[in-house]
Amino acid sequence: MRKIDGLLEEYGISHQNPTNKTIHWFCVPAIFFSIVGLIYSIPPGPLNSMDFLLSNFTNWATIALLLVLYYYITLSVPLALGMFLFSAVCLAAANLLSLFLPIPLWLFSIILFIVAWILQFYGHKIEGKKPSFFKDVQFLLIGPAWLMHFIYKRLGIGY
Numbered sequence: 610m611r612k613i614d615g616l617l618e619e620y621g622i623s624h625q626n627p628t629n630k631t632i633h634w635f636c637v638p639a640i641f642f643s644i645v646g647l648i649y650s651i652p653p654g655p656l657n658s659m660d661f662l663l664s665n666f667t668n669w670a671t672i673a674l675l676l677v678l679y680y681y682i683t684l685s686v687p688l689a690l691g692m693f694l695f696s697a698v699c700l701a702a703a704n705l706l707s708l709f710l711p712i713p714l715w716l717f718s719i720i721l722f723i724v725a726w727i728l729q730f731y732g733h734k735i736e737g738k739k740p741s742f743f744k745d746v747q748f749l750l751i752g753p754a755w756l757m758h759f760i761y762k763r764l765g766i767g768y
Contacts, residue, residue, distance in 0.1 A: 623738040632732035646718030649703040
């Protein structure tokens with residue numbers, strides 16, 4: 610069995626209840642985005658010198674996502690591609706929201722993060738099982754991949 614299969618299976622054990630699963634379909638992407646938004650909000654500092662290379666992509670969120678995507682590549686290249694696309698959407702959304710939100714992106718991201726985690730813990734209360742990341746912190750990154758693997762299955766794409 611591939612490592613990704615074992616991780617997805619283990620993650621799925623504490624995500625059987627339909628209500629908990631539904632909550633995760635909304636909250637896991639929201640948490641992922643909120644973290645991207647928070648990191649995107651960090652002033653670029655030394656990255657300013659790289660502006661001539663990467664234009665609007667020189668921000669800490671891009672660097673953090675490259676590291677996260679490397680982790681996904683080590684697990685599954687096809688899933689990493691899906692996570693790359695989702696990450697790109699999150700970066701674009703962070704950029705747009707930073708321009709048009711009536712409040713700072715970092716504040717919006719913190720509020721979203723807190724609300725999504727409250728709902729996640731409520732889902733696990735319904736489930737009757739602790740979140741997987743209490744056992745192993747890498748499950749914080751497996752959650753988004755777990756959802757992506759369902760999308761791949763629905764589309765008939767191997768992961």
